[in-house]
Amino acid sequence: MKSVIERLTLQSRCETELINITDTVRQFVARSGVQNGVVFVMSMHTTTGITVNEGLPDLEADIAAMLERLVPENQPYRHARWLHSDGQMAINAPSHLRGALLGFQVYFPIENGEMVTGARQTVYFVELDGPQHRHYVLQALGQ
């Protein structure tokens, strides 16, 4: 079995932002040389998400609005305190909780060297505490 991993970065520009990484994942699959298997997409952060949806700006706005509605900014979250491990205040509980709703990884089959997706499926790296310089991992696993 073959395993190919790439670590990638991106710069988000807004506090909540859906960033289309579909082409990046497709190109990685082609580069990997894996013909049949799976490709995993994983964020390296806990205040981001990875999700799949139709690639339309109105849906992107609706998803962002839904996350803000489901996890409001002003609630008495416990995660609003000094974080000794960072040396700064942990005041981003909504970002963590929105990430928990979305999840941090997705996968797609690889067939005949290509990523298998629905025609309207778009892969998003979702920034939930931006702007930040972010890292994510792609892994192609198979033959």
Add this chain to the structure above:
Amino acid sequence: MITELIEADPTLAHSVREVFGLLFPPQPLQTFLLELDAAGVDCAVLLPLDCTSAHGCRVVTNEQVAALVSQHPRFIGFASADPNLPDAVPTLRAAVRDLGLCGLHLDPALQRFQLNSRDRAYPLYEAACDLDIPVLVDCGMSWAPLGQTALAHPLALEQVIQDLPGLRLIIAGFAWPWFNEALLLALKHQNVYLDTSIVYSGTPADALRHVLASQIGLSVLERNLPQQVLFGSDYPRADIRRSVRGLRSLGLSPALEAAVLGGNALAVLPALRPALSAANPLAEPHIEAAQ
């Protein structure tokens, strides 16, 4: 902390972690600029810190701040000088004259000096008066692991204020937990300013609401200090976006909110005006202090 500074200065990572106590990974300068955009902040005041005598390091140098200011018109740079070193005053004068820095940043808890020391602190205050620059003092709780908060009590500044009426003095974070003492100094002296970088528990909205609304009372600020409260976030201890939102959530009158978010800073720091014009010529001023 900014990645480019860490990469260019191998000693900086150690001092940021071990002395300043910031363990969160550095971010590229572009990210910081985008953070300002996302927060709606036009100009940021950059604060270096010289802890040479206390800890053998500088947590960002005057030269590094000056370099950032020269690259980006939305930055304003303050200077740092170590009060315990004999060359403190010449260092400050050179930073203002040669590097174009336009304020003095003091952190008594971390720099380990007495705020009312005639030998160590007064020469810097007098130089600041002579140079016509404001002095920002980190008062109250120091989150730095090596900071000694007892050195940062705002009442130690009372004699200084009386002796040097021309000094423009900014007390950071309302000197929490000694906000009543900081408040009395500002109530009594028009050349004392208080910034809103209050960080102790909860979100910035929580902390500001507790201290400014519940404890002090917004009417006290509206009536007495409409020109003496400045916005500050204590970045990188708290993010700038949520600090701005916290300030805006207080329910200040529109006039006071606008003053806190920029107008008052322009009065205490005239050097902001050209930076603000360059950064955003049409906008209402909105200014941030960052370390």
